[in-house]
Amino acid sequence: MVPRQFTFLPRVERRETRSNGRSARYSHWIRYNTFYGLVITTTLSTLLLAAVQYEWRVTGRFFQFANRFPASIALGVQLLAALFGLIHVAVVCRLLNYAFRLRLAKRSVSLDMLRTWVDMTIPRIDWDLPLRFFIPLLFTVFLSLVPAALWAGSITPLIARTTTGGMLLLPSYDDVSLIREYPMNIGQAGPSVRNQKGFFTYSVGQQHIGQLLSSAAAASSIGMRPLMHSKIDNTQFSYKGRSYGVGAPVGLTDLVMSSNKQAAGYNYQEEGYLCNVTCVYNTTSNFHLTPTEDAWIYGAEGMLPDSLDGPEYSSYIGFDGKAIVAMGVAYSERSPRRYIAITAGEAYRTLNNTQCELVFTPTLFNVTVDLSNFNITVQPVEMVTDFNPQRNLTRTVVRQFELLSNDLTNLYVSQLGDAFNSSIAAYNMSCSFAAAARPAPTEQEATLAGLTNSITAMADDMLVAYASAQLMVGRKFTAQPARVFVFALQFGQRGYIYAIFGLNLLIMLAVLLEAVRTYGWSSLGRFNYLDPRDLIIAASRGGRAVADAADAMVERVAVEGKKSGRGGVWLLGDPDVGNGGLVVRLSGDEEGHVAMMVGGTEGEGGESEERDRKERGGADGEVTPGADKQFG
Structure with a gap:
């Protein structure tokens, strides 16, 4: 029995949903659940904007509590700001994840590029990346800190x-x-x-x-x-x-x-x-x-x-x-x-x-x-x-x-x-x-x-x-x-409230535009490069080709590097010569399951999938009626 989460791209011939779980449905909730968090941030940022415009103030017991326990209020503000900032970051990361997954289904990428995608989508700092990947990653991670900071400035109670x-x-x-x-x-x-x-x-x-x-x-x-x-x-x-x-x-x-x-x-x-x-x-x-x-x-x-x-x-x-x-x-x-x-x-x-x-x-x-x-x-x-x-x-x-x-x-x-x-x-x-x-x-x-x-x-x-x-x-x-x-008490300063409202609006527009551009991510497969199960199983389906290509590339790059005296530019990590430059791409068998294959040059299109099936002895499958609806 094959696990559901490894079903291949929707654009490949798919089978109907079966009791053995070979072709699982990609439900609406699984695809869009993160974006529903914007309902919370949109409601709150709108209320904060209205509070600024109409000069709403808080008095009574909450005011007295804030004066008596300022440290507790500060702790609560930091926790809430981190939570609301996390919602924004999660939405942006989900957009990046979907965009990278769609690109991975159509283009070949190097392993260094794949690592960068993983770090940007989490987000986290990877000190072992080459500088040409590390600088964009550092900028992305820095931007991920901005929403929480803006939320803190927008909801901090101030004496007014x-x-x-x-x-x-x-x-x-x-x-x-x-x-x-x-x-x-x-x-x-x-x-x-x-x-x-x-x-x-x-x-x-x-x-x-x-x-x-x-x-x-x-x-x-x-x-x-x-x-x-x-x-x-x-x-x-x-x-x-x-x-x-x-x-x-x-x-x-x-x-x-x-x-x-x-x-x-x-x-x-x-x-x-x-x-x-x-x-x-x-x-x-x-x-x-x-x-x-x-x-x-x-x-x-x-x-x-x-x-x-x-x-x-x-x-x-x-x-x-x-x-x-x-x-x-x-x-x-x-x-x-x-x-x-x-x-x-x-x-x-x-x-x-x-x-x-x-x-x-x-x-x-x-x-x-x-x-x-x-x-x-x-x-x-x-x-x-x-x-x-x-x-x-x-x-x-x-x-x-x-x-x-x-x-x-x-x-x-x-x-x-x-x-x-x-x-x-x-x-x-x-x-x-x-x-x-x-x-x-x-x-x-x-x-x-x-x-x-x-x-x-x-x-x-x-x-x-x-x-x-x-x-x-x-x-x-x-x-x-x-x-x-x-x-x-007034919540936040005017400038921070305008900033967080604008940021929330910008993220919403990005979600809408991306949803329109990709037709609701209709071509999105269940394969997720952030899931180590997906990567391991996809690599195992590709056989020894990826490993052999990596070994050959290490030897070739090492020899060429000694002759030329040149190498990549790295920040803190040791240059993992060969592995990072290895180009891979996704392919699939007749059941629609992912396989990680050795690609040609980076950026090469996915039109060679038909050739892959023939090389592996696969046959074209028939299009199953109703297969275009299986991923909701």
Whole structure:
């Protein structure tokens, strides 16, 4: 009984399928099973492409597992990438195998060529091949590593962000009855609340002196980076650049979003006042210091550009008046403009006769919150209708400067004046970084710039303080939607996904084109040169002819090599002179079984099969009806 797997080529006369197994059917599944693996890779690569296009993200328990066990995820990725890469390599190798088997049925090949085919189809490195075969083989083996690498880059989970909705509470200014100037007397301060999130009060100029003084001193950033300054509470958030008086809800009324461990941040829009400060020297200022009848008491009095009900007046303490920095602010509620006039003693002479105008423009702001780094970034968007038409918020904010300057002046020093000088010094230092690009500022220019920065920073912080008081003390708020950025996983990088999708498509096209070209591999026989059983039995059917030809060739090539002094080019292996150059071809008997025969020259066609049968005493067989369907 002859084993089924050694049935010869379909184009040779075949017998019907018999109980003795001489002519086995080559089933559809055996021929095409490897190609069905492309269903898996095509489905997965398509899903990955859709995930890139529609920005699909993974959150929840899988995200938490990936963060807790990254090594396990990496192991799983490598195994899956190897599996999917194996499918691609198996399909390509099957295409090569079928193509080589069809060629072997029609042409004679050398044993070195046959070895190369075997190595390419597995694929593996054979160090004993001649260089002319080894280089293509090395390139093929290298390409076999590419699919798994591309799959690894396509399915590796990466930290990304996705968006979802959220809600937070913004301060409402429909009721501003608590936003007003409270007396400086002990026990008459405005309403306040102290909790674990901080201290919140409507007496901003009295109760937040430390924070405001720090903001004034650090208002001028040194270097090219934006200024980072803390929010006036215990939420640990800091503003990156100006606060513009908004962002108070961050850390206070955003519990739903900030408590989400997967939330990376969020952004929302908030209305506030964009405060633009312009400071100048007014040499004709009517606001000045005058001694009084009381020792160590000096009066700061005079008219301001926005004074409507008479001159402004306030008392300051000082040993001799040299250390006083007095700020005058119009008290009238009818004043449409906001001015600050400064008069100072000799110790702070550069601040004397300076005057600043504050313009508050109702503006819509984008507020972006980074929950990972506790940063807040604010950007103006557009002007809006005034949300506080009474303008008592801006008036109260500016009035706090007069209170601060009075509280921060003692017999020997003005702490507010020192804070302004720190800002001026920082501005000079920042200009030194750009000394090559512009000339150094004059003393007056530096003074006005540093003072402008300080007044702006203090005004922004006061607006935030009043907004926080509206939320935490007055409980006056309104709901506002926010867009929340949540940490999630995305599978692979865009470039790798495109590459693996293109590779999968290319392999599918190659399969289709090859199937069309070969009519579904209809001429493919069951003989497979990768199966050692096929090779051994086929060689045994050929008799001693192959072995005798090999022995004769070894002797001939060895003699010719000694005479000419030439030989083949080899890499690492010893030149197996003779065997590799032996040319063989396939033939078959009348039963259609394979025999490995000695061929003529390499590439010779298979038209000599008829002659082979006659030499071996075989006879032509009759064509069996239905034989063309036996291989499915």
